[in-house]
Amino acid sequence: xxxxxxxxxxxxxxxxxxxxxxxxxxxxxxxxxxxxxxxxxxxxxxxxxxxxxxxxxxxxxxxxxxxxxxxxxxxxxxxxxxxxxxxxxxxxxxxxxxxxxxxxxxxxxxxxxxxxxxxxxxxxxxxxxxxxx
Amino acid sequence: xxxxxxxxxxxxxxxxxxxxxxxxxxxxxxxxxxxxxxxxxxxxxxxxxxxxxxxxxxxxxxxxxxxxxxxxxxxxxxxxxxxxxxxxxxxxxxxxxxxxxxxxxxxxxxxxxxxxxxxxxxxxxxxxxxxxxxxxxxxxxxxxxxxxxxx
Numbered sequence: 001x002x003x004x005x006x007x008x009x010x011x012x013x014x015x016x017x018x019x020x021x022x023x024x025x026x027x028x029x030x031x032x033x034x035x036x037x038x039x040x041x042x043x044x045x046x047x048x049x050x051x052x053x054x055x056x057x058x059x060x061x062x063x064x065x066x067x068x069x070x071x072x073x074x075x076x077x078x079x080x081x082x083x084x085x086x087x088x089x090x091x092x093x094x095x096x097x098x099x100x101x102x103x104x105x106x107x108x109x110x111x112x113x114x115x116x117x118x119x120x121x122x123x124x125x126x127x128x129x130x131x132x133x
Numbered sequence: 134x135x136x137x138x139x140x141x142x143x144x145x146x147x148x149x150x151x152x153x154x155x156x157x158x159x160x161x162x163x164x165x166x167x168x169x170x171x172x173x174x175x176x177x178x179x180x181x182x183x184x185x186x187x188x189x190x191x192x193x194x195x196x197x198x199x200x201x202x203x204x205x206x207x208x209x210x211x212x213x214x215x216x217x218x219x220x221x222x223x224x225x226x227x228x229x230x231x232x233x234x235x236x237x238x239x240x241x242x243x244x245x246x247x248x249x250x251x252x253x254x255x256x257x258x259x260x261x262x263x264x265x266x267x268x269x270x271x272x273x274x275x276x277x278x279x280x281x282x283x284x
Contacts, residue, residue, distance in 0.1 A: 032235045033232040047261065047263055079183065079184070111263065
């Protein structure tokens with residue numbers, strides 16, 4: 001554990017296609033991607049997003065993560081200090097061919113989306129013998 | 134007839150006025166950049182906090198994704214609120230990382246509440262990676278309507 005103080009991560013803003021219809025920002029969630037023998041796991045940090053306002057879509061070999069965070073300061077309250085903003089989260093990844101898209105499992109806990117993507121049955125390397133003709 | 138604000142149209146026009154206006158705007162632009170870089174007047178210590186109020190409560194919200202309630206400790210003392218905790222990401226030992234953007238570690242942040250509160254009525258709830266600490270305002274800090282009497 002480092003004794004360096006943790007700093008607020010910079011929320012990177014995503015470039016949006018076209019103009020947004022709602023005056024809110026679109027952020028790129030920070031992700032961890034790790035691979036084990038069985039699966040590839042993606043963790044995406046989306047604070048303020050509950051399980052019903054997150055969507056994961058797979059289309060043309062690309063996986064898109066979207067989340068809508070609840071308001072940073074709810075209506076009816078007056079802001080006194082504001083260090084974070086709310087908005088949408090959006091990030092898209094290309095899936096490799098070894099992943100079985102129909103077996104992807106998603107779960108949401110503590111503002112972190114976890115996607116477990118099992119690998120399709122590994123293709124065992126086959127050696128073709130070359131005969132003398 | 135249009136009403137023209139007197140001060141907007143001085144009788145003696147300053148020939149350098151346009152240049153001064155431009156300089157002011159440049160200054161504002163640089164101030165804006167500075168603010169963007171250091172993140173406003175806030176410290177950049179994790180976690181990011183939003184403080185808000187309504188007539189009876191003060192709310193402190195913290196963005197703490199990946200932190201469970203068990204890993205958080207909150208102390209309220211005098212008018213100071215301290216949030217301490219540890220952010221951990223569990224991954225299997227045999228994992229090889231492709232990307233690691235999520236930061237982990239322990240953190241501690243203290244703030245002074247801008248309003249007098251009743252420290253006996255504090256509630257903390259964590260949901261979806263957002264911690265909400267709700268304080269009841271002290272009686273003397275609640276807004277009081279003053280009736281205007283007609284003499």
